[in-house]
Amino acid sequence: MSKLLIDKDFKRRIEEISDQKLSDCYQCGRCTAGCPFANFMDAPPNQVIRFMQLGLKDDVLDSQGPWFCAACLVCQTRCPRGVDIPRLMEAVRVIHLRAKEGLIDVSEIDKELLLDAPPLALMSAFSKYTY
Ligand code: SF4
Ligand code: SF4
Structure with missing residues (x-):
């Protein structure tokens, strides 16, 4: 605490x-x-x-x-x-x-993951972990 x-x-x-x-x-x-x-x-x-x-x-x-x-x-x-x-x-x-804590570098995301992940999950993650 x-x-x-x-x-x-x-x-x-x-x-x-x-x-x-x-x-x-x-x-x-x-x-x-x-x-x-x-x-x-x-x-x-x-x-x-x-x-x-x-x-x-x-x-x-x-x-x-x-x-x-x-x-x-x-x-x-x-x-x-x-x-x-x-x-x-x-x-x-x-x-x-x-x-720079918890920041996602979009260019470093695995391309296979980008193709497979549900668009909604990606949108949600980008809205939280990028600015
Ligand atoms: S943010 Fe609003 S709803 Fe939440 S505890 Fe404060 S006054 Fe109550
Ligand atoms: S804090 Fe408010 S906006 Fe966030 S999940 Fe809870 S109810 Fe929804």
């Missing part, structure tokens, strides 16, 4: 990339209750947002939640505060990818 390293600049970066205001979230948990992938996440959506609010950079970046997020938008439709949670999850992935 937390190493309690509070990074206010990280919080500002998340807000800047996502264009969301973290203080809008009052931690009601409705996003997590509706998220079809919450059970697979080590930190579900509202917990990731809480880490962000507190500026707990390491907890946010270590969390697998943003990688499980399928951007299905269920959380967003349930949020009473209009928080665009998928954009917050995307902001975490963008920070990783800009640091």
